[in-house]
Amino acid sequence: MPNNWAIWQNFRSPLMWDVFAVSTYFTVSVLFWYTGLVPDLATLRDRATTKIRKFLFGIFALGWRGSNRNWRHYEMAYLLLAGLSTPLVLSVHSVVSFDFATSVLPTWHTTIFPPYFVAGAIFGGFAMVLTLLLPARAIFKLHDVITPQHIDKMAKIILLTGSFVAYAYSMEFFVAWYSGNSYEKFAFWNRIFGPYWWYWWFGMLFCNCLSPQLFWFKWCRRNVFVVFFVCMCVNAGMWFERFIIIAGGLIRDFLPSSWRVYHPTWVDIWTYIGTLGIFTSLFLIFIRFLPMIAMSEVKTAIPEADPHQELPPQSVSPGGKERTR
Numbered sequence: 001m002p003n004n005w006a007i008w009q010n011f012r013s014p015l016m017w018d019v020f021a022v023s024t025y026f027t028v029s030v031l032f033w034y035t036g037l038v039p040d041l042a043t044l045r046d047r048a049t050t051k052i053r054k055f056l057f058g059i060f061a062l063g064w065r066g067s068n069r070n071w072r073h074y075e076m077a078y079l080l081l082a083g084l085s086t087p088l089v090l091s092v093h094s095v096v097s098f099d100f101a102t103s104v105l106p107t108w109h110t111t112i113f114p115p116y117f118v119a120g121a122i123f124g125g126f127a128m129v130l131t132l133l134l135p136a137r138a139i140f141k142l143h144d145v146i147t148p149q150h151i152d153k154m155a156k157i158i159l160l161t162g163s164f165v166a167y168a169y170s171m172e173f174f175v176a177w178y179s180g181n182s183y184e185k186f187a188f189w190n191r192i193f194g195p196y197w198w199y200w201w202f203g204m205l206f207c208n209c210l211s212p213q214l215f216w217f218k219w220c221r222r223n224v225f226v227v228f229f230v231c232m233c234v235n236a237g238m239w240f241e242r243f244i245i246i247a248g249g250l251i252r253d254f255l256p257s258s259w260r261v262y263h264p265t266w267v268d269i270w271t272y273i274g275t276l277g278i279f280t281s282l283f284l285i286f287i288r289f290l291p292m293i294a295m296s297e298v299k300t301a302i303p304e305a306d307p308h309q310e311l312p313p314q315s316v317s318p319g320g321k322e323r324t325r
Contacts, residue, residue: 014098021095025088032081038064038074039296093117100245106187107249110175116168120238123161123208126154127234132283134228136292145293148222155221158234162212169204183254190252195261196244203240207233 042064045057064070097113130151137146176184192200211233214220221227247262264272286292 014095014102017095018099021088021092025092028081028084028088032078032085035074035078035081036294036297037290038062039066040291040294042066043295044291089121090118093121100249105249105253106176106181106183107172107191107245110172112168112171112175116165119161119164119168120241123158123165124234124238126158126161127231127238130154130158130227130231131235134224134231136287138224140292142293145298151224151227152218152221155215155227155230158230159212159215162208162234166209169209187249187252191244191248194248195251196248199240199244199248203237204244207237208241211237 038061041057042061045054045061048054048057094114094117097117100108101110101113103109133146134151137143173188176188191197211230214226214230220230251261252259
C-alpha cells in the first residue's frame with residue numbers, strides 16, 4: 001500500500017532494510033540490557049526503604065526469587081540474547097553502510113563499506129564506553145571493580161579496530177587510484193585538499209589513525225589520562241568521519257553548477273547539542289537509580305562463589321576448641 005504521500009515503498013531500497021535492521025537491533029539490545037538487570041532489580045526491591053521504590057522495583061524484577069529455576073532460565077535467556085546480538089552487530093552496521101554503498105556517488109559507491117562500518121562501530125563504541133567509564137571509576141571509587149587490567153584490554157581492542165579503520169582509509173584511496181575513475185580520484189583529492197581538508201587531516205588521520213597508536217606502549221594503556229585523551233580523540237574522529245562521508249560526498253557531485261559547501265544552521269547546531277544533553281541526562285538517571293556494576297555478576301566472580309574454594313586455615317585455641325583466623 002502507498003503511504004500518505006501516495007508513494008509506493010521500494011523494498012529493494014537499503015533505507016527500507018534500515019528500518020528492519022535498526023529496529024531489530026534496538027529491540028534485542030534493550031532486552032539484553034534489561035535481562036541482565038533483573039537479578040539486581042530484585043536486590044534493589046529487597047533493600048528498598050520506601051513502598052513506592054519497593055513496588056516499582058518489584059514490578060520490573062518480574063518476581064525474581066533467586067531460585068535454581070530462576071537462574072537456569074535467566075542464564076539460558078541471557079545466552080540466547082548474547083548469541084543474537086553478536087550477528088546483529090555485523091548485520092545492522094553492514095545494512096547502514098548499504099545506504100551509501102548502493103548509490104552511484106563517488107566516495108560512496110564502494111564495497112569496502114560494510115566491514116569498514118563494522119570496525120568503526122566497535123572502534124567508536126569501545127572509546128565511548130571508556131569515556132563514560134573512566135570518570136565514573138574515579139568519582140565513585142570503583143578502582144577495585146574496574147581494574148587497570150580491564151582498561152588495558154579495552155585499549156588493545158581500540159588499537160586493533162583502529163588499525164582496521166586506518167587500513168580501510170588507505171584502501172579507499174588505493175581503490176580510487178587503481179579504478180582509473182576520474183570522478184573517484186577527484187572526490188578523494190577533494191577530501192584531503194578541498195573545503196573540508198582539515199576535517200580529514202585532523203579528524204580522520206590524527207584522531208582515528210594516529211592517536212590509537214599510542215596504545216602500542218603499555219605505559220600509555222595503563223595511564224588513565226592518556227587513555228581518556230585517546231578516547232576523546234576517537235569520539236571526535238568518528239564524528240568527523242561521518243560528516244566527511246555524508247557532507248563531503250554531496251558537496252562535489254557530477255554537476256559543477258550544483259557544487260556548494262555545507263554550513264550548519266542554528267537549528268542544526270542546537271539539535272546536535274540537544275542530543276548530547278539527552279544522552280548525558282539518560283546516563284546520569286541510570287547511574288542514579290540503577291546499579292552501574294552488575295552486582296549479580298560480581299558475586300559470581302569473587303572467590304567465595306567457588307564451591308571448591310579451600311577453607312581458611314584453622315588453628316586450635318589453648319582451650320582445645322578450634323577457632324578460625
